[in-house]
Every structure is written in structure tokens, then in C-alpha cells.
Amino acid sequence: MSDETGPDDAAARNGVLRRTLDLCLFAPVGVTMHIIEDLPGLIDKGRGRVEQEISNARVAGEYVVGRVQRRVAAQFDSLLHSGDGAAPEAPENPGPTPAAAPPPARPAPDAADAATLGAALADYDTLSASQVVRRLEGLGPEELRAVQRYESATRHRRTILNRASQLLEEGPAAASSG
Numbered sequence: 001m002s003d004e005t006g007p008d009d010a011a012a013r014n015g016v017l018r019r020t021l022d023l024c025l026f027a028p029v030g031v032t033m034h035i036i037e038d039l040p041g042l043i044d045k046g047r048g049r050v051e052q053e054i055s056n057a058r059v060a061g062e063y064v065v066g067r068v069q070r071r072v073a074a075q076f077d078s079l080l081h082s083g084d085g086a087a088p089e090a091p092e093n094p095g096p097t098p099a100a101a102p103p104p105a106r107p108a109p110d111a112a113d114a115a116t117l118g119a120a121l122a123d124y125d126t127l128s129a130s131q132v133v134r135r136l137e138g139l140g141p142e143e144l145r146a147v148q149r150y151e152s153a154t155r156h157r158r159t160i161l162n163r164a165s166q167l168l169e170e171g172p173a174a175a176s177s178g
Contacts, residue, residue: 110149110150110153112146113146113147113149113150113153114150116142116143116146117143117146117147117150120139120143120146120147121135121139121147124150125154129157129159129160130159132147132157132160133159133160133163136160136163136164136167137167139167141168144164144167144168145164145168147160147164148161148164148165148168151164
């Protein structure tokens, strides 16, 4: 029975052996030789790509920082001039305003509202909208109205404004049952 192997079986074994050698020996040697020969070119190509990405990030960052600086300067000027009746100067070339940006003409926050918020919600201006919303349920109607006025005059976060309105509409009965 051992003599029954024909030329087809030997050719198949040779083909499998040849493919195994190609895959396990010759391919890694070829890849290694290719990398060694092309290493300086690969390094230059990688360095160029990284430098281009860094350059793009730097340009984008400078643009964003410039826009933010112009906005902050305009808001600062607006705050400085809000009490003396003078109109604030428009920033030079402010560029397009993003869709999510709040409208520019807002009343200045009321000091009484800020004091009420400071007493009810410590560090209000440092809290995220989700943190404020979680704490609104513990406030009374006057505090909720102060939140609405202050938020409308400052950051105008819709989540906070909507939740405060809901709680005011529900009234004290809903607040005590929740």
C-alpha cells in the first residue's frame, strides 16, 4: 500500500512545501531586504507626513486662538462699556459665527440673580449643564427664575432653561413628589 503514491501526490506535497517555504522563509527575507534598502526613503516619507500634520494643526490652532481672542476682547469691551452707554466696538474681521454660538445682544447678568445663584448653587459658572440640571429640582420658584434670568443673560444653555421652565410649570406639588 505504501507504493501506491503516485506522481500527483508527490507534486502536491512539493507544492505545499514550496508554498510553506515561500510564506515562512522567503517572504520575510524579502520584506526585510526591502525595508533595509528603502529605510531612508521610508523615514523621509514618515517625517514629511508627521511634519505636514503638525503644520496643519498649528495653522488651525492659531486660527481658533485668534478668533477666541477677538471674541473675548469684544466681550470684555462690551462689559467695560455696558455701564457708560457707549456702544461696544465690533472686533476686526470676526469671521462667520458658528451655528451654536449664542446671539450677541444679551442683557448683562443681574447682580441679585448672581447672588441668589451663588447661595443656591455654589460655583454655578463652573458647573456643566448636566450638573446644573441635576441640582435644579432642589430649588424654589424664585431661585429657578433667577437661574433662568442669569442663564439667559450669560451662557444661554437651552438644557438648563428648558428644565427650569418645566419645574416652574410643574409647581411645588411636583417637586415634593419627585
